[in-house]
Amino acid sequence: xxxxFVAFCFAQFAGRLGASxxxxxxxxxxxxxxxxxxxxxxxxxxxxxVVSAAAFTYNSMSTFWVYSIIxxxxxxxLWFLIFPLSxxxxxxxxxxxxxxxxxxxxxxxxxxxxxxxxxNLLSGLLYDQHADPTSHLCTGAVCxxxxxxxxxxxxIVALILCAATLLYLAKRPQDEPSEVLVIASSNTSYTTIExxxxx
Numbered sequence: 001x002x003x004x005f006v007a008f009c010f011a012q013f014a015g016r017l018g019a020s021x022x023x024x025x026x027x028x029x030x031x032x033x034x035x036x037x038x039x040x041x042x043x044x045x046x047x048x049x050v051v052s053a054a055a056f057t058y059n060s061m062s063t064f065w066v067y068s069i070i071x072x073x074x075x076x077x078l079w080f081l082i083f084p085l086s087x088x089x090x091x092x093x094x095x096x097x098x099x100x101x102x103x104x105x106x107x108x109x110x111x112x113x114x115x116x117x118x119x120n121l122l123s124g125l126l127y128d129q130h131a132d133p134t135s136h137l138c139t140g141a142v143c144x145x146x147x148x149x150x151x152x153x154x155x156i157v158a159l160i161l162c163a164a165t166l167l168y169l170a171k172r173p174q175d176e177p178s179e180v181l182v183i184a185s186s187n188t189s190y191t192t193i194e195x196x197x198x199x
Contacts, residue, residue, distance in 0.1 A: 015076025037084035042162040049155035056148035
């Protein structure tokens with residue numbers, strides 16, 4: 001279990017670094033750069049769902065190791081993705097942008113805390129159900145078999161919500177430049193012309 005803990009820590013670090021690299025690359029490739037963070041979150045969830053489904057299907061300790069490392073990677077990526085996903089430009093327009101960041105960031109910051117708490121509590125309850133009454137120990141993949149099934153269903157629901165959000169953001173018309181920016185750019189051009197003419 002010591003090596004599993006070490007692998008879990010390194011996977012969290014790799015998740016934060018990997019998510020930043022993926023977001024930076026998608027920002028350059030996508031026609032709508034603001035979709036880079038939601039798409040990265042969807043890809044991370046898809047990877048976790050596939051591994052969780054494999055762990056539930058094969059029910060072996062080797063898949064348990066793989067699932068633990070991949071889930072640590074996804075967990076680490078959440079800490080990076082919270083900030084770009086909190087940008088109000090993704091969801092609201094106008095003056096509401098200045099007020100919405102605090103609410104969005106505060107809500108998203110609960111996910112790395114609430115998710116592990118809820119699923120760790122669930123895995124502990126399921127472990128106790130299969131543990132020996134005298135030794136209070138459980139051995140084998142059966143200890144977490146049902147947990148992988150529940151996690152797979154929850155991840156599929158999360159993927160559906162992420163896909164729906166991506167479709168909404170992709171189809172939403174892009175914001176037009178505000179009048180203040182247009183006036184500012186016009187004044188800048190006028191000042192430049194005056195300076196060139198020496199007036």
